[in-house]
Amino acid sequence: MAPILAELALIGLPAVIVIMVVSAVLASRQQFIGFFGDVQHFMWLTNTFKDVLSTGDPMIKREFFGVPTPYAYNPIVMLEVIASLLVLETSGSPFFTYNFLLLGFLLLNFCSMYLVLRLLRFGAVISFVFAAVFLFAPATMAHATGHVYFVVTFLLPLYLYCLYRLKQQPQKIAYWLGLAVISGAYLWVREELGLFIILTSALAFAVNARSTLHGRLFPHLGLWLAVVGLFALPILALHLQKRHYDHDHGVHTTRDIQEAQLYSSSPANYLFPSDESLIYRHLPVVFKHANKAEHLNYLGLINLAGLGAWLFMLVFRRDLLDSLLRGAPFLRALQWELTLMAAASLILSLGPVLKLNDSDLNLPVHGLYDLGLPIVDQLRAWGRFGIFSFGAATLLSVHVFRFLLTKYGTAARPLLPLLAIPALLLVTFDQYPWGTIYRHKFEVPPAVHEIKATPGDFFVLDLPLNIYSGALNNATAQLLQVYHGKRIVNGYSPFVHRPFEQRVLNSPLVCFNYPQMIDTPSDECRASTISKFFTDEDIGYVVYEKITWGYQPGFGPQEDAVLREKSLRILNQLTDMGALEVSYDDASYTFYRRS
Known part of the structure; x- marks a missing residue:
């Protein structure tokens, strides 16, 4: 032996x-050895398991916009x-x-x-x-x-x-x-x-x-x-x-x-x-x-x-x-x-x-x-x-x-x-x-440290938002949470989380989510309504990611362009009215702080 x-x-x-x-x-x-999405999700699983061990509560409460979620959903x-x-x-x-x-x-x-x-x-x-x-x-x-x-x-x-x-x-x-x-x-x-x-x-x-x-x-x-x-x-x-x-x-x-x-x-x-x-x-x-x-x-x-x-x-x-x-x-x-x-x-x-x-x-x-x-x-x-x-x-x-x-x-x-x-x-x-x-060079922006240092247990919303795209539009939010530690609006599990879906679609967040944003009446997506919603729900930061990491069946370049165009229009309106202010901007991200 x-x-x-x-x-x-x-x-x-x-x-x-x-x-x-x-x-x-x-x-x-x-740089990660691996494809975008699943890698970030696994590191989020690690971070979430740490929360489960420290609190003794196997319900996930810091993701999915606060909707209590069984850990076994992942x-x-x-x-x-x-x-x-x-x-x-x-x-x-x-x-x-x-x-x-x-x-x-x-x-x-x-x-x-x-x-x-x-x-x-x-x-x-x-x-x-x-x-x-x-x-x-x-x-x-x-x-x-x-x-x-x-x-x-x-x-x-x-x-x-x-x-x-x-x-x-x-x-x-x-x-x-x-x-x-x-x-x-x-x-x-x-x-x-x-x-x-x-x-x-x-x-x-x-x-x-x-x-x-x-x-x-x-x-x-x-x-x-x-x-x-x-x-x-x-x-x-x-x-x-x-x-x-x-x-x-x-x-x-x-x-x-x-x-x-x-x-x-x-x-x-x-x-x-x-x-x-x-x-x-x-x-x-x-x-x-x-x-x-x-x-x-x-x-x-x-x-x-x-x-x-x-x-x-x-x-x-x-x-x-x-x-x-x-x-x-x-x-x-x-x-x-x-x-x-x-x-x-x-x-x-x-x-x-x-x-x-x-x-x-x-x-x-x-x-x-x-x-x-x-x-x-x-x-x-x-x-x-x-x-x-x-x-x-x-x-x-x-x-x-x-x-x-x-x-x-x-x-x-x-x-x-x-x-x-x-x-x-x-x-x-x-x-x-x-x-x-x-291809998978994932740069973590320094602005996440500002979010971490900001007092309070507010939510961070990552855009573009598409709760049906799996890891595609949610993996970045999950990895950044490993760094800043705040609650996030986004969430990803291997199947559609129905209570989270209803929480998003029955709120002004529907104006950001594809494909429902297409048919949502414009009067429901007024900047003033969304600004009040951000304040009431304590959404402290919005992170807009400029990189598109990939596509999937039913969500290609045209759909991505629609999602981004409508999201940016609302963000610009919120910035013009003073509800949001740009705290960081580079080639990959724009960070908005709630004023």
């Missing part, structure tokens, strides 16, 4: 230093948020925090698979190669530019290793405890991923029910249930609070099939989505699915080749397969568990509908929506479940390649290091959308 830990230190310590330097340099330039990603909060409190920089966290989780993913492969007695070189394969799993890298909570996959190899050791030594309490802690921690990564792991564990226990009964392992099962239950309690409490809130306010937060299909996978996504690659950019598209075009990937081809060799041996060369399994105790021990996990997760990762050319094929997930099962009707981005099938395939492929290299390719083994590192660098350079970094 000591030599393996030394290898991890040799890999990890220099990597941590590089990650810290890169994060610090990008923070000094106010993703419950407690593990990532706790880690983010620790780094943020230490560094004081949201830019450093996010970049360090994203790169750190990717490093953990690599080190986790490398550690497990070395514990399974694989060589250092082949462990390095397949740890890199796991690092570039589609469900990980497809979201590495925005959704940090989809990137956390380092628990999966550790979970499978604990399950393997548990089958070898079912009486050893340490493996039961490890399995329970990892299962519970997965709930804190994303509750649906944790539920999948817990159900996988339950299936594993069912498959091995005979040994459980004969071994009298009921106390061990009790320990597993107790530890998982402790992790589940805060998640359950937050969801119950949301359920009661929705019931009391007549809110329906279920997703329709179209929403659920967003970001779902396709069979090609099992390998890698590669829209922006240099080399593969002009190759034929494998599938057009949802809103993405996907191509094959170099490291993904390694997995595909390993699976192909496995199937060939299964069908045509059972003698080779038997020889492989004799030298692969991990595969022998978990053959049913890995098969069930891979099959179930692959089906889930396809989402509700598979789009092939111009035809739609309803999939099993569609049936789950039709049944109205709890939790299922809240989900989208089903492609995240693909990490389980990809992880199982990686562990299968690495056994196949070691067997083939040992039997047929002894002379080629020294070439592996010469091929592995260039391949890893090539994939990193070619497949990652580096343009997101320099």
